[in-house]
Amino acid sequence: LFQNLSVFSGGFTLEDAEGVIFAGPGLSTNITGNISACRNTDVLDGTRSLVEQSLVSVNEQPDGNSRFRMLEVVREFAVEMLATQDKECIRRRHAKYFLELAENTELRGTNGPQPVWIERFEHSHDNFKAAMDWFSEHDAESELRLCAALCDFWLVRSYYLEGLNRLRSAL
Numbered sequence: 001l002f003q004n005l006s007v008f009s010g011g012f013t014l015e016d017a018e019g020v021i022f023a024g025p026g027l028s029t030n031i032t033g034n035i036s037a038c039r040n041t042d043v044l045d046g047t048r049s050l051v052e053q054s055l056v057s058v059n060e061q062p063d064g065n066s067r068f069r070m071l072e073v074v075r076e077f078a079v080e081m082l083a084t085q086d087k088e089c090i091r092r093r094h095a096k097y098f099l100e101l102a103e104n105t106e107l108r109g110t111n112g113p114q115p116v117w118i119e120r121f122e123h124s125h126d127n128f129k130a131a132m133d134w135f136s137e138h139d140a141e142s143e144l145r146l147c148a149a150l151c152d153f154w155l156v157r158s159y160y161l162e163g164l165n166r167l168r169s170a171l
Contacts, residue, residue: 001046002055003086006078007094010126011059011069017043019097020090063116067123092138095131099142102128102149107156121153132166143170 004021005012021043047068050056055074059067070078079087101124107117121128128150135143147167154163 001043002050003078003082004090005047005050005056005068006070006075006082007090007130008070008075008127009130011067011123012127013065013067014043014047016097016124016127017047017068019101020094061123063119091130091134094127095134095139095142098124098127098131099135099146099149102146102153107152118153118156121150122157132170136169140170 001017001021005017007020008016047056051058051068056068056070059069061067082090102121105117105121107114107121128146132143132146135146144167147163147170150166151163154160
């Protein structure tokens with residue numbers, strides 16, 4: 001778990017960890033649904049253990065959810081411990097998870113942007129960037145799909161230049 005969690009850039013939720021680590025090859029974990037009641041005890045207990053050992057830090061969010069993060073030095077150590085084959089597999093799963101999250105989330109409701117999802121995307125921004133970086137090396141079509149799915153987020157958060165540069169790079 002420690003090594004696999006190193007794939008996250010800038011932090012993660014337990015839902016993110018479950019979606020990346022325990023989802024099947026096609027992912028499809030209904031990531032926009034509430035799965036907090038079905039959390040895999042391996043992820044919950046393992047993450048709790050990593051927090052107790054000070055390998056992962058936890059931050060409580062205003063909405064009551066927790067976000068976890070590894071210090072960069074610790075994360076780099078965990079990445080080095082991963083075998084090359086495992087590293088590519090977990091990076092692929094991470095990229096596909098965040099693509100699915102972006103594509104299956106409605107950032108704009110009937111009354112404009114949905115603050116809960118905009119904040120979630122903001123917290124996951126580094127993970128979206130890591131996913132785009134992986135796709136740029138391995139799957140250009142998915143990179144374009146992720147760019148398209150993030151357009152509303154980039155507009156709402158005024159990441160115009162980043163969005164334009166990512167889209168140009170993908171094209």
